[in-house]
Amino acid sequence: MTSLTDTAGDPHIPAASDPARDGLPGDCGACPFSQGELCRAVIGSDAEIRVSKVGGSIRPRQHIYKSGESRGQIVVLRDGWAIRFVLTPDGRRQILSILLPGDIAGGEFLMREEARVSVQALATPLKYCAFDIADLKEFAKKDPSLIWTFVGIEIAEHEASEALMVGLGRRNAEQRIARLVLDIYERLEKRGLADGNTIPFVLRQKTIADLLGLTQVHVSRVMTAMKTQGIMQLARGSLTILDMRALRAAA
Helix, strand or coil: CCCEECCCCCEECCCCCCHHHHCCCCCHHHCCCCCCHHHHHHHCCCCCCCCCEEEEEECCCCEEECCCCCCCEEEEEEECCEEEEEECCCCCEEEEEEECCCCEECHHHHCCCCCCCEEEECCCCEEEEEEEHHHHHHHHHHCCHHHHHHHHHHHHHHHHHHHHHHHHHHCCHHHHHHHHHHHHHHHHHHCCCCECCEEECCCCHHHHHHHHCCCHHHHHHHHHHHHHCCCEEEECCEEEECCHHHHHHHC
């Protein structure tokens, strides 16, 4: 299992969860994401096997894992946002998806030893729970329903990737950004993390550009226009949708 490494390559190995220190729940029942696909399957099963779980946190912009690394855990985000991305041979970054609290990173380790993408925290600290891969594989032998849980997770990721491809190929810049904001809002609202039409929003213009295949200047121009049109308003660390109907129309 590899240690977590930050962007400078300095090792950072989190200790087992300390609820008082990390703000993590002492038991899964207290976690707001305990009914997520993976956690629900493990917690609710009658299989007589224990799956090792540790909690921890990483600093802003630190990697959960990098492409080519081997990590024997699946990570469930509890707080903070992350990105899945690849680097082209000339060093350019293509972001594949945005991970929000409740999302899973590392499902690919069930099928392969090394990661094909990198996962990195964004501009805020990230808290997580990590499940041991070997234990999950043994668990699946006792309770095959876990396999279907991961099939469902993989299908959802595939559908999200297809939706992104449609956006890159057939939507203009305004439509892409509107669709992104709406998608993030709907995901956060479903998980109880929206306050009316206001959501946490930590994406920088460069991040949006690398996800949507745009330039940072173009992203800035479109988001400024949406603000001027009264569609949405950005404050520090949050975004408020002022006109949901107009945002949906733009998307």
